[in-house]
Amino acid sequence: MTTPTTSLAPLRVAMIGSAFMGAAHSHAWRSAHRFFDLPRLPVMQVVVGRNEARTQQAADQLGWAEASTDWRAVVEREDVDLVDICTPGDTHHDIALAALAAGKHVLCEKPLANSVAEAEEMTAAADAAVARGVYAMCGFTYRRVPALSLARELVAEGRLGTIRQVRAQYLQDWLADADVPLTWRMDKSLAGSGALGDTGAHVIDATQWITGQSITGVSGLLETFVTSRPVAGQASGLGGVGDATGERGPVTVDDAALFTARFDGGAIGSFEATRFALGRKNAIRIEINGTDGSLAFDFEDMNVLNFYDGTQPSRLQGFTRIYVTEPDHPYVGAWWPPGHGLGYEHGFTHQVVDLVRAIGAGEQPQPGFADALAVQRVLDAVERSAADRSTWTGV
Amino acid sequence: MTTPTTSLAPLRVAMIGSAFMGAAHSHAWRSAHRFFDLPRLPVMQVVVGRNEARTQQAADQLGWAEASTDWRAVVEREDVDLVDICTPGDTHHDIALAALAAGKHVLCEKPLANSVAEAEEMTAAADAAVARGVYAMCGFTYRRVPALSLARELVAEGRLGTIRQVRAQYLQDWLADADVPLTWRMDKSLAGSGALGDTGAHVIDATQWITGQSITGVSGLLETFVTSRPVAGQASGLGGVGDATGERGPVTVDDAALFTARFDGGAIGSFEATRFALGRKNAIRIEINGTDGSLAFDFEDMNVLNFYDGTQPSRLQGFTRIYVTEPDHPYVGAWWPPGHGLGYEHGFTHQVVDLVRAIGAGEQPQPGFADALAVQRVLDAVERSAADRSTWTGV
Amino acid sequence: MTTPTTSLAPLRVAMIGSAFMGAAHSHAWRSAHRFFDLPRLPVMQVVVGRNEARTQQAADQLGWAEASTDWRAVVEREDVDLVDICTPGDTHHDIALAALAAGKHVLCEKPLANSVAEAEEMTAAADAAVARGVYAMCGFTYRRVPALSLARELVAEGRLGTIRQVRAQYLQDWLADADVPLTWRMDKSLAGSGALGDTGAHVIDATQWITGQSITGVSGLLETFVTSRPVAGQASGLGGVGDATGERGPVTVDDAALFTARFDGGAIGSFEATRFALGRKNAIRIEINGTDGSLAFDFEDMNVLNFYDGTQPSRLQGFTRIYVTEPDHPYVGAWWPPGHGLGYEHGFTHQVVDLVRAIGAGEQPQPGFADALAVQRVLDAVERSAADRSTWTGV
Amino acid sequence: MTTPTTSLAPLRVAMIGSAFMGAAHSHAWRSAHRFFDLPRLPVMQVVVGRNEARTQQAADQLGWAEASTDWRAVVEREDVDLVDICTPGDTHHDIALAALAAGKHVLCEKPLANSVAEAEEMTAAADAAVARGVYAMCGFTYRRVPALSLARELVAEGRLGTIRQVRAQYLQDWLADADVPLTWRMDKSLAGSGALGDTGAHVIDATQWITGQSITGVSGLLETFVTSRPVAGQASGLGGVGDATGERGPVTVDDAALFTARFDGGAIGSFEATRFALGRKNAIRIEINGTDGSLAFDFEDMNVLNFYDGTQPSRLQGFTRIYVTEPDHPYVGAWWPPGHGLGYEHGFTHQVVDLVRAIGAGEQPQPGFADALAVQRVLDAVERSAADRSTWTGV
Structure with missing residues (x-):
């Protein structure tokens, strides 16, 4: 650990979904910089769910600063740098496209989508985003075991x-x-x-x-x-x-x-x-x-x-x-x-490490949407x- | 062990083939009655191979009383009760049919044959032999692990x-x-x-x-x-x-x-x-x-x-x-x-035990040719x- | 999770030592309330080490609000409720006695001390502290696997x-x-x-x-x-x-x-x-x-x-x-x-859970100093x- | 396998005891030359027990030519070359000394004896026998796994x-x-x-x-x-x-x-x-x-x-x-x-192999009584x- 975490540029994260995968991702966002040198400091900005009370409770338990029920608004927020998609597969396509369009990095749980057509569209969007320095990754966490x-x-x-x-x-x-x-x-x-x-x-x-x-x-x-x-x-x-x-x-x-x-x-x-x-x-x-x-x-x-x-x-x-x-x-x-x-859960922490390092280095994180x-x-x-x-x- | 082995009726065996499977089968014929009660006493009468010298050597090493190079003659011998087929699959059909025709019990290594047609013919012959008190078994020894x-x-x-x-x-x-x-x-x-x-x-x-x-x-x-x-x-x-x-x-x-x-x-x-x-x-x-x-x-x-x-x-x-x-x-x-x-090799010994017991009881040994x-x-x-x-x- | 963590009374922790055990304990203090219902909310108040720069760095990396090089001062602080001792065994006795005397709960790494005499003195102090509602525990974490x-x-x-x-x-x-x-x-x-x-x-x-x-x-x-x-x-x-x-x-x-x-x-x-x-x-x-x-x-x-x-x-x-x-x-x-x-590291998280719950319930955490x-x-x-x-x- | 087993000089064995160890040793004496080249051909001459009927039954089942209840007579027999001691430890000393005195090779089950004094006497006898070309071995069969x-x-x-x-x-x-x-x-x-x-x-x-x-x-x-x-x-x-x-x-x-x-x-x-x-x-x-x-x-x-x-x-x-x-x-x-x-049981077969080869080569088999x-x-x-x-x- 060479750089004080407080001197790192923040990487403000919005997480959509707060169930099993949400808990695992939250632990990773909380822990990665405690064990690994990172170029950016993850900030757990906002968690999004469908039920307001349950999402508020999730924010409290999992350590997110805010709760929201409106993912469309959240992915547009200026104080969000990365959107972490932990919802069922039928929503991946819309959220990922919106997030990429808004210039946010994306981490999307697997499977990438519920059809090849959706996945192709998402991959095209991710490929296009690279030119803008925006990166997308798919959560095949077992690579990080x-x-x-x-x-x-x-x-x-x-x-x-x-x-x-x-x-x-x-x-x-x-x-x-x-x-x-x-x-x-x-x-x-x-x-x-x-x-x-x-x-x-x-x-x-x-x-x-x-x-x-x-x-x-x-x-x-x-x-x-x-x-x-x-x-x-x-x-x-x-x-x-x-x-x-x-x-x-x-x-x-x-x-x-x-x-x-x-x-x-x-x-x-x-x-x-x-x-x-x-x-x-x-x-x-x-x-x-x-x-x-x-x-x-x-x-x-x-x-x-x-x-x-x-x-x-x-x-x-x-x-x-x-x-x-x-x-x-x-x-x-x-x-x-x-x-x-x-x-x-260590696989999720390693996933955050690799993602943040790729973003920091301006490189495509692996696996990208094309792999997915x-x-x-x-x-x-x-x-x-x-x-x-x-x-x-x-x- | 209740009956002296010497008072048992003999079950005189001819084994065709003396390579890997022949060695395993020989050990089984030698050992079965040493550990299990059997209704018949296996007698290792004759081993058959293609090369005279090598077959003679196999008889000596494996414990067969005689060696022969003529399986057609052997399967007809009066002093043979059972034919044990340990050769490659292309010969199973002919040997088994000849042995069954001669009224000999048959133990045949797997796979039963090299084609379904052959296997069907062998199974028909085995089914017909049952009426004459003659039984056929296929050597899926792993059942006996x-x-x-x-x-x-x-x-x-x-x-x-x-x-x-x-x-x-x-x-x-x-x-x-x-x-x-x-x-x-x-x-x-x-x-x-x-x-x-x-x-x-x-x-x-x-x-x-x-x-x-x-x-x-x-x-x-x-x-x-x-x-x-x-x-x-x-x-x-x-x-x-x-x-x-x-x-x-x-x-x-x-x-x-x-x-x-x-x-x-x-x-x-x-x-x-x-x-x-x-x-x-x-x-x-x-x-x-x-x-x-x-x-x-x-x-x-x-x-x-x-x-x-x-x-x-x-x-x-x-x-x-x-x-x-x-x-x-x-x-x-x-x-x-x-x-x-x-x-x-214990699987082979158990196979002999089950086979000899079935023959002694006048029952179809398992697996029969139909299973094969x-x-x-x-x-x-x-x-x-x-x-x-x-x-x-x-x- | 039924009670918002923010409504819990804080349990302000000072950790002495920041090496291997310090990292493991810090992760536990950070994580316990994220996965378990606790009666008090752990607050990572201050970490103490011998070297000022290294301790400052540890505070940053491990997530402690402050760093200090003076354990004697820290264990007296009003804004500290619990002292977590992660140093080599020769210092356990002095730190634990001082902390207990100051009315702080104590979690002490094993072995409890470097001699039976020290351990006896520490156990006596711990026993006496119970009457004041102050509890001491020894860190045999493998119990929590x-x-x-x-x-x-x-x-x-x-x-x-x-x-x-x-x-x-x-x-x-x-x-x-x-x-x-x-x-x-x-x-x-x-x-x-x-x-x-x-x-x-x-x-x-x-x-x-x-x-x-x-x-x-x-x-x-x-x-x-x-x-x-x-x-x-x-x-x-x-x-x-x-x-x-x-x-x-x-x-x-x-x-x-x-x-x-x-x-x-x-x-x-x-x-x-x-x-x-x-x-x-x-x-x-x-x-x-x-x-x-x-x-x-x-x-x-x-x-x-x-x-x-x-x-x-x-x-x-x-x-x-x-x-x-x-x-x-x-x-x-x-x-x-x-x-x-x-x-x-989960054993350490479970240790914090059991310790905080015992403190919350006003019960002796296990294992106490007597077990150690x-x-x-x-x-x-x-x-x-x-x-x-x-x-x-x-x- | 280079030499026909029938051309080998016989090694005529008397086995004392016919329970668990007797069954294992018998299998070994029956099997060794079927799988390994040996310089002498084991011949299962006589088995000795205390009960005449049970010993006769054991001879039949285990494959010994004769049964006897008089070990003292058997170890003196001219048609016995080796005495295999499979009895409880209290009898090892007397049988082994008598057999060695009669010029027979000895294989003795472990432990060698029931006291150090007995074992010392047996070892002295075994050492002395070597000069006469008579060898003694102790049955630590697990060496042969x-x-x-x-x-x-x-x-x-x-x-x-x-x-x-x-x-x-x-x-x-x-x-x-x-x-x-x-x-x-x-x-x-x-x-x-x-x-x-x-x-x-x-x-x-x-x-x-x-x-x-x-x-x-x-x-x-x-x-x-x-x-x-x-x-x-x-x-x-x-x-x-x-x-x-x-x-x-x-x-x-x-x-x-x-x-x-x-x-x-x-x-x-x-x-x-x-x-x-x-x-x-x-x-x-x-x-x-x-x-x-x-x-x-x-x-x-x-x-x-x-x-x-x-x-x-x-x-x-x-x-x-x-x-x-x-x-x-x-x-x-x-x-x-x-x-x-x-x-x-393969360990016992290997033990026979090593013993017969040592005897054939005129060398001390391992482990000797001194090791025991x-x-x-x-x-x-x-x-x-x-x-x-x-x-x-x-x-």
């Missing part, structure tokens, strides 16, 4: 050789109970898709990013195991306990999505996203096999990256459990001594394939 | 509720090096297919057996990463070291196979078989998610079955690492005290789908 | 039956290199002891707390593998890189400590604390075996508690990997959905035993 | 540098239930000691062998949790179900043993042997920390050795899970392709220390 950042480094250094196979799963189980109540996440008009877009998007982005390869085609299968759910109930975590005897409404998204894929570098891949893998809570499992090495990761042991170095003598070969808590691991040096693991659009196109191809008897579908 | 037997028991007891998802992988890496030499396993005319039929067959059988459900349709993707390999070289294990500078011949089978599937009980599945998953040596990984519980298995920790009991209080839920070495676990009581794990035919049809559907842009293909 | 809190709950509920065996290790490796430079942690006059008091203290407290039993006697062995270290060098994490060719000073503490123990409930225990377990970074490993169940924990997978329920049917028994991220697990409900694990004194007495007995040929020594 | 053999190789190659710390545990739980019936293993006059000699002996031998260092002194603690047990009951595995309401007899051995130790190369060690670690079935856990590397092993995952190579770049460091199933791993090449793990005597002296020192308030006791 140190173990996955290290995975990308190892691939980029050539330690895996040519990538041949990708195995990627995002397994949750919060819908396994047929009486978990309906929420916006099960409504296609709000969420765009189900497991596919919510969590599948993360592993699509992560594998493309880590391998440096793009998915060119897919064969998809979508399944909705439970087609109606209680309208009323008590939320808890992502799920909750519904009124099993009351009215039920339709689930209009996928409960689970499977697809096979080909990458432009010659690799083949197997993907799965599900909310029905009973016992798996947030198991982001990524395995990559190359000609010279392999990687394996599971978010349920998030501080670990398993690396198989095929160039070692065969007698000593094996997967090395790299405990990614050393000072020379990505992001880790800013935190605790070796062996003192990080948690889920690429993910959107894969999601779309999977849906089209699934609707057409799993026939191979180009991205 | 205690942890997987326990898996089937738990599903059958309803502990998983309704099965929703299956995740099955058979990962090896012995072809990852592009200079491993060509062998019969890479020649479609001998092996039928590559990873798909060799190891994929195992997980198809295992998942159908454990879940009690049949695969009804698939979408497949096959890939051959290395299309030619050295003709000459030194074998080692399944692979070896080829002459990288010499002549190369074509690989005519798949190196890796991916497919998605639907089961007749409503489950969906994701399957993979590969010889290119660098660092995974014999990773048969099977995960099953039901409405009430889940299972996870990895052959690289073969004495363990992980079981998630969704009916436990949520505070205590988690995957239980069942160390399958207790007397009340399948097969285990015949071996060592708790905690003294078994190895790969069902696997063959899935393999065929995967190949047809892969050849047709992964389009969904009924089994 | 959710998995260890759950461990205590399970024992208290009787799920383990009678405790028979304890296995506790605190393994680090930051001194394994003989050229790591000398710091205060290797100086007995400042640190009191080495691995024994620094990390051994944690597992002594944790096992006494979890089992509800007290250690009554020990047999100890202490070892210093590297008896001198470079005076100069570059710190990194807890260790660093010393000047291997320059002056060396004496290491006056233990590098590793082993001891066996008996508990007052009949259990026996095996303990180890070391800084030389190459490859183990912060492996707090605690195993407890009872008549009805067992527990196993490793901080290197900190969100997991392994529980063996001996009352289950033997066929299903095994260690259950409880992923301690459910809403009904201790502390977890305030954070993220299931499966989104916590990190090292009990640990101190075990440390002392181990040292006395080690100095007397490991002879059994009462606590 | 490939992962532990590899461990020794890595230490011998210097990959761990100087050994500093040893952590060794042998955890079982078959006595955790207070109503498991009394057997010879709980009777000091027959077994010598309890967990200490039965399983502690294994980890003492293993750690001395792997490190190449000898234990020079110890501080011990012994505990008997359950001091009386049902005289009647049904055995199962090592334990069983006793008659809880009937007569109870005294347990005269330790249920659990803890000790700390120093090695002559400067290492310190922590040891535990117990039959009360509920949930641990046969957990032989050995960890070794050196200046350059570390090892970790657990028999409950017996085909794996975890190796930490401290000379790797810190970014890539971690414990490598070596799956010890490659052709260049000890013993493994004789078995199956990579990834096809071995089980408990060294273990006996450690056991004795632990018992003396435990009886003297854990005071440090030289070996």
Whole structure:
């Protein structure tokens, strides 16, 4: 820490949405400059929600100076430099376009949009904004888990050789109970898709990013195991306990999505996203096999990256459990001594760090909207394939 | 052990083939009655191979009374009760038909045949033989790994509720090096297919057996990463070291196979078989998610079955690492005290036990040829789908 | 969150020391009320250090309103309600006594003191302060790791039956290199002891707390593998890189400590604390075996508690990997959905939560100085035993 | 396999004892020459037991040509070349001395004897026999688990540098239930000691062998949790179900043993042997920390050795899970392709291989009685220390 934070130019943030993602983003805005050198000082200016009382309460709890219920007014405010979009996917397009038009930097949660067309429009706007020094980023936070950042480094250094196979799963189980109540996440008009877009998007982005390869085609299968759910109930975590005897409404998204894929570098891949893998809570499992090495990761042991170095003598070969808590691991040096693991929310803090540093440097933060659009196109191809008897579908 | 082995009626065995599978089967024929009560005493009568000297050597090493190079003569011998087929897939059909015609029981290695047509003919012959008290079994030995037997028991007891998802992988890496030499396993005319039929067959059988459900349709993707390999070289294990500078011949089978599937009980599945998953040596990984519980298995920790009991209080839920070495676990009581794990070859010994007991009881041993035919049809559907842009293909 | 934080009575904190522990405590003071309902609002009033410039910088970075170099003045200030002691052990006694005398609540890092005599005096002062509504707590933060809190709950509920065996290790490796430079942690006059008091203290407290039993006697062995270290060098994490060719000073503490123990409930225990377990970074490993169940924990997978329920049917028994991220697990409900694990610093946040709630309720926070004194007495007995040929020594 | 087994000179074996160890040894005598080249062909000549009918049954089941109840006569027989002692410890001395006197090679189960005096006498006899070309070996079979053999190789190659710390545990739980019936293993006059000699002996031998260092002194603690047990009951595995309401007899051995130790190369060690670690079935856990590397092993995952190579770049460091199933791993090449793990009994087969090869080569097999005597002296020192308030006791 070399520059007093008080001497930094402020970066005034407006956050739209204050639920799960809002809490995680707020913690990141509060914490980033406490552990990392930043070129600008984040200022938590205003949080926006639909319900005035609840938003006021969120402002108080999460540490925002003001609350508002009018995102259109907020994104125009002179005392706002950056708009952080934490709302469901159906609103991303309008908010992001308005914010960019108003000259605000944008951080937008994933998936970028609910359709390829929206994502294309958003990407075009983001590309145009760059000339004005305005930047947009999409919140694929898992890129900032140190173990996955290290995975990308190892691939980029050539330690895996040519990538041949990708195995990627995002397994949750919060819908396994047929009486978990309906929420916006099960409504296609709000969420765009189900497991596919919510969590599948993360592993699509992560594998493309880590391998440096793009998915060119897919064969998809979508399944909705439970087609109606209680309208009323008590939320808890992502799920909750519904009124099993009351009215039920339709689930209009996928409960689970499977697809096979080909990458432009010659690799083949197997993907799965599900909310029905009973016992798996947030198991982001990524395995990559190359000609010279392999990687394996599971978010349920998030501080670990398993690396198989095929160039070692065969007698000593094996997967090395790299405990990614050393000072020379990505992001880790800013935190605790070796062996003192990080948690889920650190990815969000790292995201703020990278975003603020990119803005400070006048560079495009990663992933930009174009990367998110690429993910959107894969999601779309999977849906089209699934609707057409799993026939191979180009991205 | 209640009956002296010397008072048992003999079951005289002829084994065709004496390589990797031959060694495993021989150990089983030697050991089964040493640990288990059997109704017949296996007698290792004759081993058959193509090369006289090598077969003679195999007889001596593996413990067979005689060696022969003429399987057609052997399967007709009066002093042979059972023919154990351990040869490559292209010969299964002829040997099995001849043996059944001669009134011999048959144990045939998997995959049952190199085509559905062959498998159908073999199954018809096996079905007809039953009336004569002659039985045929296919060697899906992994059913006899205690942890997987326990898996089937738990599903059958309803502990998983309704099965929703299956995740099955058979990962090896012995072809990852592009200079491993060509062998019969890479020649479609001998092996039928590559990873798909060799190891994929195992997980198809295992998942159908454990879940009690049949695969009804698939979408497949096959890939051959290395299309030619050295003709000459030194074998080692399944692979070896080829002459990288010499002549190369074509690989005519798949190196890796991916497919998605639907089961007749409503489950969906994701399957993979590969010889290119660098660092995974014999990773048969099977995960099953039901409405009430889940299972996870990895052959690289073969004495363990992980079981998630969704009916436990949520505070205590988690995957239980069942160390399958207790007397009340399948097969285990015949071996060592708790905690003294078994190895790969025990599956073959258990296979002999179940086969000899079925023969003794005059019952169809499991899996019969019909079960193996069902696997063959899935393999065929995967190949047809892969050849047709992964389009969904009924089994 | 029911009460606006702004309507809470402030709890004004002065923190003495601003290094590793200072950073962790600061994060906790910043974050606790953002995730938990508290009866008082922590206010980060002033941080105290020896070096004015560095302390000023720490105040800025860590978020303290003021910096000071005079702890004696600070602990007397009217606008300070609580003194948080994060300095090396040799100063704990004086600061804590002064703070308690001034009527301030105290949070003191462990080990409580560098001698039993000091700890006794501090405990007496803390006991006396209670009558004035002033409370003292010792910072055994690992009690607040959710998995260890759950461990205590399970024992208290009787799920383990009678405790028979304890296995506790605190393994680090930051001194394994003989050229790591000398710091205060290797100086007995400042640190009191080495691995024994620094990390051994944690597992002594944790096992006494979890089992509800007290250690009554020990047999100890202490070892210093590297008896001198470079005076100069570059710190990194807890260790660093010393000047291997320059002056060396004496290491006056233990590098590793082993001891066996008996508990007052009949259990026996095996303990180890070391800084030389190459490859183990912060492996707090605690195993407890009872008549009805067992527990196993490793901080290197900190969100997991392994529980063996001996009352289950033997066929299903095994260690259950409880992923301690459910809403009904201790502390977890305030954070993220299931499966989104916590990190090292969360223990400190939970510590603040419990402390502030105890103060708000007018109750003794746990662990009090008396608990810390009990640990101190075990440390002392181990040292006395080690100095007397490991002879059994009462606590 | 180069020499036909039929052309080998026979090595005629008499086995004394036919229970658990007898079954394991029989399997080894039957199997060794089927997988390994041997210089002599084992012939299973005669098995000796106390009960004529049971011994006859054992001969039949285990594959011995004859049964006898008179070990004294058998060890004198001209058609016996080697005596394999699988009886409880109180008989080892007499049988081994008689066999050596009769010029027979001896394989003796561990612990070598029930006292140091007996072990010394046996070792003197074994040493004297060498001049006559007669060899004696002690059955510390765990040396022959490939992962532990590899461990020794890595230490011998210097990959761990100087050994500093040893952590060794042998955890079982078959006595955790207070109503498991009394057997010879709980009777000091027959077994010598309890967990200490039965399983502690294994980890003492293993750690001395792997490190190449000898234990020079110890501080011990012994505990008997359950001091009386049902005289009647049904055995199962090592334990069983006793008659809880009937007569109870005294347990005269330790249920659990803890000790700390120093090695002559400067290492310190922590040891535990117990039959009360509920949930641990046969957990032989050995960890070794050196200046350059570390090892970790657990028999409950017996085909794996975890190796930490401290000379790797810190970014890539971690414990490598070596799956010890490659052709260049000890013993493994004789078995199956990579990834096809071995089980408990393979250690016994490897023991026979090494013994027969040593006899064939006219060399002392390892471990000889002198190595076993060294273990006996450690056991004795632990018992003396435990009886003297854990005071440090030289070996």
